[in-house]
Amino acid sequence: MEDVQSTPAEVPIDIDRVGVKNLRLPLVVRDRAREHQHTVAEVDLGADLPASSKGTHMSRLVEALSAWKETLDYQTLKSLLIDVRSRLAAQRAYVVFRFPYFMEKHAPSTKIPGLMSYECRLTGEIGPESERPSFLLEVDVPVMTVCPCSLAICNQTAAHSQRAIVTIACRFHGFVWLEDLVEIAEDAASAPVYSLLKREDEKVVTEQAFANPAFVEDVVRAAAHTLESHPQIRWFRVEVHSQESIHDHDAYASIEKVVRP
Incomplete structure (x- = not known):
C-alpha cells in the first residue's frame, strides 16, 4: 500500500508542528494532600515535519498515547516525548495536557469543605537527540x-x-x-x-x-x-x-x- 505521507511535498517548506489535538484520556497527577488524584485530560501531540515529506503519520501519535501510562510525572512524560519523536522519525516532539485539578478548601468560618477546580496545562517538548525535555506548567x-x-x-x-x-x-x-x-x-x-x-x-x-x-x-x-x-x-x-x-x-x-x- 502506497505511503502517501512520505511522498514529496508540493510546496517544500518545513513545518514546525503538526499532529493531533483534543484526545481525551484518564490521568493521574501528583497531589500534595493525598499523594495522587485522578482527573481527565485533553491532550495535543505533535512533531516537526521536514519539507521532504508531504504529511505526518497521525495514527502513530494516537498509538504512542495509547501505549503510554496514565500517571503524569517527569519520567513518563519524557518517555512519551521520546516515543513520539522515534515513531515519527522527527527532530522535535511536543505534548500538551489540559486538565482540571481539584483541591479541597474549607470555608473560613464554618470550615465546611468544598472542592475547587483549577484549570491546568502542562507542555513538554524535546529536541533533536536530546534526553532532557523542557516543561511549562500553567x-x-x-x-x-x-x-x-x-x-x-x-x-x-x-x-x-x-x-x-x-x-x-x-x-x-x-x-x-x-x-x-x-x-x-x-x-x-x-x-x-x-x-x-x-x-x-x-x-x-x-x-x-x-x-x-x-x-x-x-x-x-x-x-x-x-x-x-x-x-x-x-x-x-x-x-x-x-x-x-x-x-x-x-x-x-x-x-x-x-x-x-
Missing part, C-alpha cells in the same frame, strides 16, 4: 479583588469588587506543586474564592477583601515577588485578568521574568 486561579480607588473615593464605606483570574506559567528545576502556585495567586489577591460559603463565611471573605483592596497591578506584583523567591522556579510569567464589574472592559497586568538559568 494554572488559572480565580480570586476576588476590591478596587482601592473606588474604596478611597467612597470614604471606605463601599467599593466595586470583581472576580479576577491569576494565570501563572513557570519553568522549573525538579518539581513544583500545583498547590504552591494556587496559594501564591490567592495570597496576592484581595481574597480567595470558595465553592461553598455560608452567610458567616461570606462575611469573613467580604471583610478580608475590603481590608485588602488591590489593583491588578498590585496583584501581579505581589505574585511575581513570591514567585521570584520560589527555590524551584527558574522562569515565570504571571498575568492577572480582572473581569470588571462596573466597566465595559476588562483590566489586566502581566510580568515575565527569568529568575535563574
Whole structure:
C-alpha cells in the first residue's frame, strides 16, 4: 500500500508542528494532600515535519498515547516525548495536557469543605537527540479583588469588587506543586474564592477583601515577588485578568521574568 505521507511535498517548506489535538484520556497527577488524584485530560501531540515529506503519520501519535501510562510525572512524560519523536522519525516532539485539578478548601468560618477546580496545562517538548525535555506548567486561579480607588473615593464605606483570574506559567528545576502556585495567586489577591460559603463565611471573605483592596497591578506584583523567591522556579510569567464589574472592559497586568538559568 502506497505511503502517501512520505511522498514529496508540493510546496517544500518545513513545518514546525503538526499532529493531533483534543484526545481525551484518564490521568493521574501528583497531589500534595493525598499523594495522587485522578482527573481527565485533553491532550495535543505533535512533531516537526521536514519539507521532504508531504504529511505526518497521525495514527502513530494516537498509538504512542495509547501505549503510554496514565500517571503524569517527569519520567513518563519524557518517555512519551521520546516515543513520539522515534515513531515519527522527527527532530522535535511536543505534548500538551489540559486538565482540571481539584483541591479541597474549607470555608473560613464554618470550615465546611468544598472542592475547587483549577484549570491546568502542562507542555513538554524535546529536541533533536536530546534526553532532557523542557516543561511549562500553567494554572488559572480565580480570586476576588476590591478596587482601592473606588474604596478611597467612597470614604471606605463601599467599593466595586470583581472576580479576577491569576494565570501563572513557570519553568522549573525538579518539581513544583500545583498547590504552591494556587496559594501564591490567592495570597496576592484581595481574597480567595470558595465553592461553598455560608452567610458567616461570606462575611469573613467580604471583610478580608475590603481590608485588602488591590489593583491588578498590585496583584501581579505581589505574585511575581513570591514567585521570584520560589527555590524551584527558574522562569515565570504571571498575568492577572480582572473581569470588571462596573466597566465595559476588562483590566489586566502581566510580568515575565527569568529568575535563574
